[in-house]
Amino acid sequence: MxxxxxxxxxxxxxxxxxxxxxxxxxxxxxxxxxxxxxxxxxNAGSIKSMDADELVIDQDADKQLTDSLMPNTAVSDAREADNVTKAAPLTIAMSSITKQDTDQDADVAVFETDLQGMLVPDVLKGSKPAESDEVLVDESLQQDGYRVGDTITFNADDAAYTITGFADHERFSHTPVVYRETSHDKVSAVAIQTNGSTADLSSSYDVLSKSDVLDGIPSYxxxxxxxxxxxxxxxxxxxxxxxxxxxxxxxxxxxxxxxxxxxxxxxxxxxxxxxxxxxxxxxxxxxxxxxxxxxxxxxxxxxxxxxxxxxxxxxxxxxxxxxxxxxxxxxxxxxxxxxxxxxxxxxx
Structure with missing residues (x-):
């Protein structure tokens, strides 16, 4: 050369x-x-990093995760379906939180699920929530002054929740995600892990891959x-x-x-x-x-x-x-x- x-x-x-x-x-x-x-x-960090192979949603939702609403029986149906090894409920709602005794608030996406289940992400700081009145939040809320141990309330819920930890890149629809214990008799989706084959639920529900769910998120x-x-x-x-x-x-x-x-x-x-x-x-x-x-x-x-x-x-x-x-x-x-x-x- x-x-x-x-x-x-x-x-x-x-x-x-x-x-x-x-x-x-x-x-x-x-x-x-x-x-x-x-x-x-x-826009969809929580979906991309979700420890799930597929998501089961309502057939009438037209592959729109936020438009899906199913009874809790969908969770048991998913767990009993062929090729499913694990299943966890997921309810998504847009809300806002307020730091107790302050006027400090922030818009969030609430992910309700089993706090001991597979959907709760790894903790960047603090610890995973163990009680129903504890929550795990996205680390971007630290920039707004939220800290481990802070008490927050939701705009549609007077109950107080304690922040136990922060997770990395847990975002949905350009807002930070808050993980809390499921408390509704309805779910938006059921996240499932499979043995490598698609879950046998297509007769009653839409079974979507994560890429299909991402395509259904508005503007994504x-x-x-x-x-x-x-x-x-x-x-x-x-x-x-x-x-x-x-x-x-x-x-x-x-x-x-x-x-x-x-x-x-x-x-x-x-x-x-x-x-x-x-x-x-x-x-x-x-x-x-x-x-x-x-x-x-x-x-x-x-x-x-x-x-x-x-x-x-x-x-x-x-x-x-x-x-x-x-x-x-x-x-x-x-x-x-x-x-x-x-x-x-x-x-x-």
């Missing part, structure tokens, strides 16, 4: 400009990906589709920009490639050097873009729905690297087609 490194060092400005453009595109992709992931979690699909379209266009732009840049640079070096071929340098050697340049520039720019994006994230306010995780960053980085290399491959055909005699004569 001696030739590739010498050229990169000799024409630094040219490749710095290419790298800068790729850096900006990569940053945009990472930022929009983080925003898409954050909005997805903010629209939000994600818009952001995903932006990301796809940015990948396409990255491919075209790099294809044009490397094509122009390759055409400018046509005479040089002709001389090198005349001196006995093989075409495969020239291609390997060109590929090395493409990959090196892409890797460096992606790495810098990741670092800058984490810096941007650190400057964002805490309530910004922006989430970056290792798996997501690795996947986007790999895809961006593949797209960058594929977009640059068109210039390789120019190297293959270079005729030493024509290139030298054309350069005279």
């Amino acid at each position: 001696f030739l590739a490194l010498r050229e990169l060092l000799h024409t630094k400005l040219r490749y710095i400009l290419i790298g800068f453009i790729m850096l900006l595109v990569a940053m945009l992709i990472f930022i929009i990906s983080g925003l898409a992931n954050g909005l997805s979690t903010d 699909s629209q939000e994600q589709a818009s952001l995903d379209m932006m990301i796809v266009f940015l990948f396409v732009i990255a491919a075209f920009v790099l294809a044009v840049f490397f094509y122009v640079i390759t055409m400018q070096k046509k005479a040089q490639f002709g001389v090198l071929k005349a001196l006995g340098i093989s075409t495969s050697y020239l291609i390997r050097n060109l590929m090395f340049q493409m990959v090196a520039i892409s890797v460096v720019c992606i790495a810098i873009a990741i670092g800058v994006t984490y810096g941007v994230k650190a400057m964002m306010p805490d309530d910004m729905p922006f989430i970056m995780n290792t798996a997501n960053m690795a996947g986007v980085s790999l895809l961006l690297l593949v797209v960058s290399v594929l977009g640059s491959l068109i210039s390789l055909f120019q190297v293959i087609k270079v005729d030493p005699v024509e290139a030298i004569e054309g350069g005279e």
Whole structure:
């Protein structure tokens, strides 16, 4: 790769400009990906992370979880159904809470379930609720001044509840989720775990996967589709920009490639050097873009729905690297087609 490194060092400005453009595109992709992931979690984090394989809802709800309402007998029906290993009730309602002895309130989504069951998430701070007058809440409520041990009341319920702990990314419909003991004779859904096969309940209920439930949440699909379209266009732009840049640079070096071929340098050697340049520039720019994006994230306010995780960053980085290399491959055909005699004569 001696030739590739010498050229990169000799024409630094040219490749710095290419790298800068790729850096900006990569940053945009990472930022929009983080925003898409954050909005997805903010809208349905509790459903995405739910320890369930499927959800059983009312057939008349048209796959809308919030429109579903079933009698408690649906829980026993689910537990007795074929292929079901575990089942837990879930009732969802939008409400607001007030901190006792203060005017401090917040809008929340109330998830009523069995507090000893499978739907209660892991605790980030504090402990899981053990009594019917205890609740587990999303950690974002800490920004509003709520703490472990605080007593709260609901707008439609005079009973007092004690916050025992906070959970991470427990959100629904862009509001924090509060988990409390089920107290109604109706349920919105029954969350089930299966042995790998779909639960045999379709004759009486709709049995939906979590992805189907997510698609039924108002605005969820629209939000994600818009952001995903932006990301796809940015990948396409990255491919075209790099294809044009490397094509122009390759055409400018046509005479040089002709001389090198005349001196006995093989075409495969020239291609390997060109590929090395493409990959090196892409890797460096992606790495810098990741670092800058984490810096941007650190400057964002805490309530910004922006989430970056290792798996997501690795996947986007790999895809961006593949797209960058594929977009640059068109210039390789120019190297293959270079005729030493024509290139030298054309350069005279």
